[in-house]
Amino acid sequence: MLEVREIVKAYESQPLLRGISFSVSMGETVCLLGASGSGKSTLLRIIAGLEQPDDGQVLWQGEDLAAIPVHRRQFGLVFQDYALFPHRSVAENISFGLRMQGLAREVIQERVAAALEQVNMKSFAARRVTDLSGGEQQRVALARALAPRPKLLMFDEPLGALDKALRTQLLDELRKLLQNSEIPAIYVTHDQEEAFAIADRLVLLHEGCVEQEGPPPEVYARPTSPWAARFLGFINLLPGKVVSSNPLRVETALGCWWAGNSTMCHIPAEKPVTLLLKPYGALPVTDRSGHNLLEGVVQSVLFRGEGFRVDVLVQGQEFQFVLNQYFAVGQTLVLKVAPEAVLCLGEGN
């Protein structure tokens, strides 16, 4: 339905987006995930028509939207700080888009009531938006975007200003709402938990480019670059050089490693790579010979319910594993990481 092709945008000659392409299909929720400053909000504004790209196209069902101004695109956008009209009531905010469509008064009333119902704000119709709490404002902003039945819904960090408990609750409601509707949606956030919860598909943005794309479980299981791995919260990264490609063996400063997985197709020997050691794949051993071994001193131990999170310092580098056994701080520990838990990523940085 929506296709974004090679979008380029610079600000004051600083490149912000350097050729971004992705698409959103019917009923799908795509989440643009990236650090602040990665240009994801700007991308959203370009899709909405609030800004013009320097290069590239935004297509809706194959039609280039370049000539269509923002107010004719019929896309809904929920802003970061909601952007509710302070001089209008809750109902007047929600009816705004419907009035712009020139709908009849009865239709507008009906749809406003329905939208309020949808976000559980029925009794708030006559309230001033300036009297609402953050969560209530967010709901009104959502209702305002939904009421005109947009062809595409976009969210720009919609929960960023709310506290954690409220965020979880609203995220839940939002997911149900998006699942029950056929409206395709783009959701921009820097919070991976939020992204995992809501996305059918993730688009990872980094330095103005699409770094990785795919369903959340797949992206989490197989980050394709050290940056993606780090961004997703992995810290056990180990640079090395390929010794043989089949079976995959990698030589590192911490010995030789067998890797059960790779995100690359062809791996020539001598190629510099980065290994990702998954936190769940390690077992304490006593035998110090062989491969996939780490020997270090326990730095901290934290009980996490599903196990103990153990930080181990190995030759100056910190690693983090989840073990089902308690170790004392200061104790020396030898860990063997299963080859299936070792993922070979592209070039390290």
Place this chain on the structure above:
Amino acid sequence: MRRQNGESSAPQTNTAAPRLPLWLWAAPLAFLALFFFYPLSAVLRLAGETALTAGLERIAWPRVGGALWFTFWQASLSTLLTLLVGLPAAFVLARYRFRGKRILSALLAIPFILPTVVTAAGFNALLGPNGWINALVIRAFDLASPPVVIINTLSAILLAHIFYNTSVVIRVVGSSWEQLDYRLEQAARSLGASGGRAFLEVTLPLLRPAILAAALLVFLFDFTSFGVILLLGGPRFTTLEVEIYLQTMQFLNLPLAGLLSMLQLACTLSITALYLRLNRRQPVSLSPRVSLGGLWTATTARQRMLVGGVMLGVGALLLKPLTALVLRSVLTTSPTESFGLTLDYYRELFVNRRQTFFYVPPILALRNSLIYGAVTVMISLGLGLLTAFALNRRGRFERVMEAVLMLPLGTSAVTLGLGFLVVFSRPPVDLRSAPWLIPAAHSLVALPFVVRTIQPVLTSIPPVLREAAAVLGASPWRVRREIDLPIAARAALAGAVFAFTISLGEFGATSFLARPEYPTLPVAIFRFLSQPGGLNYGQAMAMATLLMAICGLSVLLIENIEIG
């Protein structure tokens, strides 16, 4: 960081509400050209011709020098005295919580909108030869002549200036003081500074810009003071403004008046420029806010005396002349009879007496003032809205215009009046058949205030609101109508009330332009006060009370409008 780097960039790239067209400036510029620059250049030419053709030696230099000297002298003295009264009051209002504070704050708005003529009448009612104090003393001690002689002395001028400008000091310095973190002074105390030392070393340096700004503003107001000096100073005291008026209206010496005007303009523009430079980083809020955090309650006897003294002093300063005025307008005080209630003065306003200097019932002045006020509101609001929207284009041209728009603010009303007289009293326009000149002059005076009320509100509208409207389907034109206009409307209403009160009270320009049979309220009050006789005096009081009531209602209206 909640916003990403690109988002806060130039508003010109905004497709939701693109830049407004340049032709928005057409009407405001045409108005300024016709009613400001044209008359002003005529006065300038007049002054230049005087200097060239008549020769410099034929100009009455002592008169010019005397007026200039006295203008500076009284303005400096007034400013100093105003600071002496205003600074302690600003301190008390900024730092203490006390009963009656809200009322006092509300009272402080009065001088901002009270016409000078009303103030002069008020002080006359209190201290004049026919005023309260003299009447009471005469009755009590059976004296032959009024014992208190203040009217027509420098003291009366200074008193009225203090009355006017104490509010300015309290507002400008007080708001700065309120925002000053009181813990800074506490930190200094904890480091071993005495109370006085902490004030001198911490508070005073931080307040200095505000005090300087307030002093300059007060100086400017005192420098251009016209009505107060004409009505309270009497014939002995002439400032530049009064001298311009006298040369024009009494001696018909337009060339000298022109020269004086240019002198005046040079002075006021310099002061204004200095003030704006100083004030660039210090926006002054128009409505005082009672903040609740960090306020003290007076506990020691000394603190109580300070707070009580300020309350009583400022309260009395603001209220005494006004109550005296109202009372004087409904009481008869002849030395032989007892005080009695009467509505005669009000009744007389409706009577057209042959022997008076009016050709019409005096109450018609009220009608004239209201009509002129309404027209002024229409002109200045229309132009003000256009100008505010145009200024928000924020281009290079707008930066120039921002400065140009301040020019009328720095030009005295008397100079404007003279300019109008010079330019428009000749064919093809005859002053006598051009009653629209008065609202035009009033609009010129009101325009900067209206613009300054509306424009900040427009600027403060977050661009994201316009974007939200655009995403919801509003065209650029519709965005202006649905977002900008309604939000600016409340400010526009406040601006309209401002313009209305300015027009009602305007005396300087009007005194040049009003035809005898079409007086405005201030002009009528001035005429009544310049005539002898108890009836005239009473009618002046009645009329000033009327004018005060209308202005008071306007203040109430403004205070109840939330801006933004």
